[in-house]
Amino acid sequence: MRRDAFLKSLLAMAAAGTLPMVAQAATNVKMMLPANPGGGWDTTGRALGKALQDAGAASAVTYDNKGGAAGAIGLAQFVNGSKGDANAMMVMGAVMLGGIITGKPPVDLNQATPLARLTSEYNVFVLPANSPFKSMAEVVAQLKKDPGSVKWGGGSRGSTEHIAAAMIARAVGVDPAKINYVAFRGGGEAIAAVLGGNVTVGGSGFSEFAEYIATGKMRPIAVTSAQRLEGSTVPTLKEQGIDVEIGNWRGVYGAPGISADQRAQLISMLEKATKSASWAESMKKNDWTSAWLAGDAFSQFVTAEFANLKDTMTRAGMV
Structure with a gap:
């Protein structure tokens, strides 16, 4: 196949979201970190970005920190600015669910695409x-x-x-x-x-x-x-003597409106990253516990966790 024909073929597959796995290394991931630098989501997102590159799942990762309102500001920008973008990811977790319960922002987490839970802490x-x-x-x-x-x-x-x-x-x-x-x-x-x-x-x-x-x-x-x-x-x-136990998990969402195949490809990239030596090093350094859960199982977990957190917060007088 001539070079120009080959490039046209790649462009056509990219437009259709059907690039083969070997082309994933050319992916430029855009990572939304809905918090200011120095926090858990920032640390998680940057460690994940490094792991994606070291594992060959992405050629480059850019980061966008948007702190405030328990992640709701970053979530709003992600939902409104990344529709259909198969290269966009957003770090999130239990904190975001709590913020949505108390703050009731206009943007709903259900508008984005659940990919995977990564860690618990x-x-x-x-x-x-x-x-x-x-x-x-x-x-x-x-x-x-x-x-x-x-x-x-x-x-x-x-x-x-x-x-x-x-x-x-x-x-x-x-x-x-x-x-x-x-x-x-x-x-x-x-x-x-x-x-x-x-x-x-x-x-x-x-x-x-x-x-x-x-x-x-x-x-x-x-x-x-x-x-x-x-x-x-x-x-x-x-x-x-204080009967309290609560964990803080973190996960990743994809952009609104991506296809099932694009979602599966992103999950595959994340799984590859979490099996890398770079990710293992970050897990050890930050004392994170692996909590991998992907796709529909992760989506169901978030739904149940939201209900449980709302009940706990209501009983504690926070809602």
């Missing part, structure tokens, strides 16, 4: 290094005495750490509606608030606070897992 609550408190027990004692005096800092309203803080209050007999929660648009802002002593307690994924915990700049007082995390000495909330 538990939250850790920390104190600033110069905090007068030394433990979760002391924080709870102050919370019972004066709920508003304990300033909880974390991700956007509806984030897992926000939900966890409300659940802690409810578990110890404090009205969740009285908690003083300060929402930040991204992990970087929350980190700065904790390091600056501007919040009483900070909450986030363990990986986001890990380096500050290791250097003694933050004092960990509890994790939201059922058991202590592997290699960690930080006690769970349950160990401390």
Whole structure:
């Protein structure tokens, strides 16, 4: 086949969304990160982008950070600006569901295309290094005495750490509606608030606070897992008599209006990326737990998770 005829053939297949797997390496992925730099979605998206390239599933990845409203701002831009784009992806997770429940944005997550769940992570609550408190027990004692005096800092309203803080209050007999929660648009802002002593307690994924915990700049007082995390000495909330457990999963959505074949191709690319050495390195570095779930099974999971989160948040007085 002549070169010009071959190129025309490739262009025709690209227009039809039927490029063969060998042509996937030419894919330029556009990754929407609906949070400011430094947070969990940003870290996940950039690690995934590197894995896609290292695995040969994409030739290039560009990133677009749009923080605010628990991801709703980035979601709106993704839904409205990426229709039919088979090269577009958006990182999302439990935090986005919580934000949609509390914020009720005009853009619906159902307008985008569910691809796969990638990881799960538990939250850790920390104190600033110069905090007068030394433990979760002391924080709870102050919370019972004066709920508003304990300033909880974390991700956007509806984030897992926000939900966890409300659940802690409810578990110890404090009205969740009285908690003083300060929402930040991204992990970087929350980190700065904790390091600056501007919040009483900070909450986030363990990986986001890990380096500050290791250097003694933050004092960990509890994790939201059922058991202590592997290699960690930080006690769970349950160990401390607080019956609260909640996880933070992260996944990827595709653009609205893509075909079933395009969706399958994106899922195949993601699966290839998650089997790469690059992704394994990121999983270990960030203490992420693999939680792969793809296609319709992931879609069904999101629907069920949305219902469960809404019920939990309603019971905790957040909705």
